[in-house]
Amino acid sequence: MSNELSRLKEVCLRKIWETEPQHFTPWLAQEENLSLLSETLGMELELEGQEIRVGDYRADLLCINEDNSRVLIENQLEDTDHRHLGQVITYFAGLDVNTIIWIAKKFKDEHRAAIDKLNEITEESYRYFGIEIKVWQIGDSLKAPQFDVVCSPNNWSRNVIRDSKQEIAKNLSDTQKLQEQFWTEFKNYLTIVGSELKMPQPRPQARIVFSIGKADISIYSIINIRERKLRIQLTLLGKNSNLYFHLLMKDKNEIDDEIGENLEWSERPGNKECQVYLVKYNTDITNKESWEQTHSWLHQKLELFYTVFHHRIIELDATDWNSEDYGEEENHS
Structure with missing residues (x-):
């Protein structure tokens, strides 16, 4: 040697x-x-x-x-x-x-x-x-x-x-433990099916955030255990959120057609936050036997949201918005 x-x-x-x-x-x-x-x-x-x-x-x-x-x-x-x-x-x-x-x-x-x-x-x-x-x-x-x-x-x-x-982990509630386990299993599911979605580290919380290539805009995956709901949501934040929202609204019909369902479009004036989302009701997250089916739905809808919105998000430019068009938009929730 x-x-x-x-x-x-x-x-x-x-x-x-x-x-x-x-x-x-x-x-x-x-x-x-x-x-x-x-x-x-x-x-x-x-x-x-x-x-x-x-x-x-x-x-x-x-x-x-x-x-x-x-x-x-x-x-x-x-x-x-x-x-x-x-x-x-x-x-x-x-x-x-x-x-x-x-x-x-x-x-x-x-x-x-x-x-x-x-x-x-x-x-x-x-x-x-x-x-x-x-x-x-x-x-x-x-x-x-x-x-x-x-x-x-x-x-x-x-x-x-x-x-x-370590201290935080010791003090998790039963709900938080379930949330963390659900997201951990979902991350494993994405790996198994070979998804290109980049999921962040699972946390004991109701939502997971996926980036979509532009600051202040993300895709949220949200679980509501008490109300038995799943939600896939495009979230627009920041000072340009309303402008971006209305630019996307111009493609509303095309977007709904590409998603295959009518999405909810929520401007939330004054909050500097707008949302475009899809909800799945009657989903019992406490039933672990249904997780594979639930994860499959989440995976499909997240991939679809990314595909439909990504190229539109990348091309968004606040200067493209004409304020005179604002009054022509129909009111939304």
């Missing part, structure tokens, strides 16, 4: 990823690479969107955390600078996120201090992380990326998060 040792050498980031938008961001968006970042932070991140427009800029990655809060990831393959710090703050305000993760080659002292200050002065529900990325290689071996946390909220650690999860 040879005792020959080699040296660990750092690899230039630009030799691995030439640019941030064309190379690094798509690489990080891949599930196995996003999982590496998740492990570093003690989170469970699910990708919601890439290159999300915010004013004159584009946010690199938008993710959903395990608690359904939104996480923004800003990438920089060089040392931190004031421009990216400004973008981070702009994205925080424009995308209604709870967590900001700023990844860079190296954090300068002034930017590290800025992130620490933001963590100090904002509420605990908002978190800012500074992450340095390095790539290592031994000899001619494969290259390995490494994320290092250099800035984080006060008292944050992966151990604290782990202990918190």
Whole structure:
């Protein structure tokens, strides 16, 4: 057995990823690479969107955390600078996120201090992380990326998060346990049937959120145990929700035909939230013997919603809406 040792050498980031938008961001968006970042932070991140427009800029990655809060990831393959710090703050305000993760080659002292200050002065529900990325290689071996946390909220650690999860699990109600088991089995079902739906980590809650490629718009799968109902729902949030809703309404008849059922269209004026949904009644979630049939229905309808709405959602542009048309739309629930 040879005792020959080699040296660990750092690899230039630009030799691995030439640019941030064309190379690094798509690489990080891949599930196995996003999982590496998740492990570093003690989170469970699910990708919601890439290159999300915010004013004159584009946010690199938008993710959903395990608690359904939104996480923004800003990438920089060089040392931190004031421009990216400004973008981070702009994205925080424009995308209604709870967590900001700023990844860079190296954090300068002034930017590290800025992130620490933001963590100090904002509420605990908002978190800012500074992450340095390095790539290592031994000899001619494969290259390995490494994320290092250099800035984080006060008292944050992966151990604290782990202990918190364990404590929460101990205090789940019977309903929450049933919800978590139902969604866990549904995730397994999607894997077995080979679905391309990217389902987030199952949680003890009534809903699961699926991204559809645009910030502030998602597909919800909702169970109501007490009222014995299932619901597939397109949810539009944010300042443009009503505009997007009416743009979609122009295709209402075509959408209903493609779904094969008449959907409920709910604008909910003043709430900055609009919904388009389908309900299945008389569904007893407590009857586990019926879960396979229930999961099959959910799978089919979720796939259908994604197929019918995805290309329309991607093409939505608030500037296409003519306010004069507003009064011509019929009233909806």
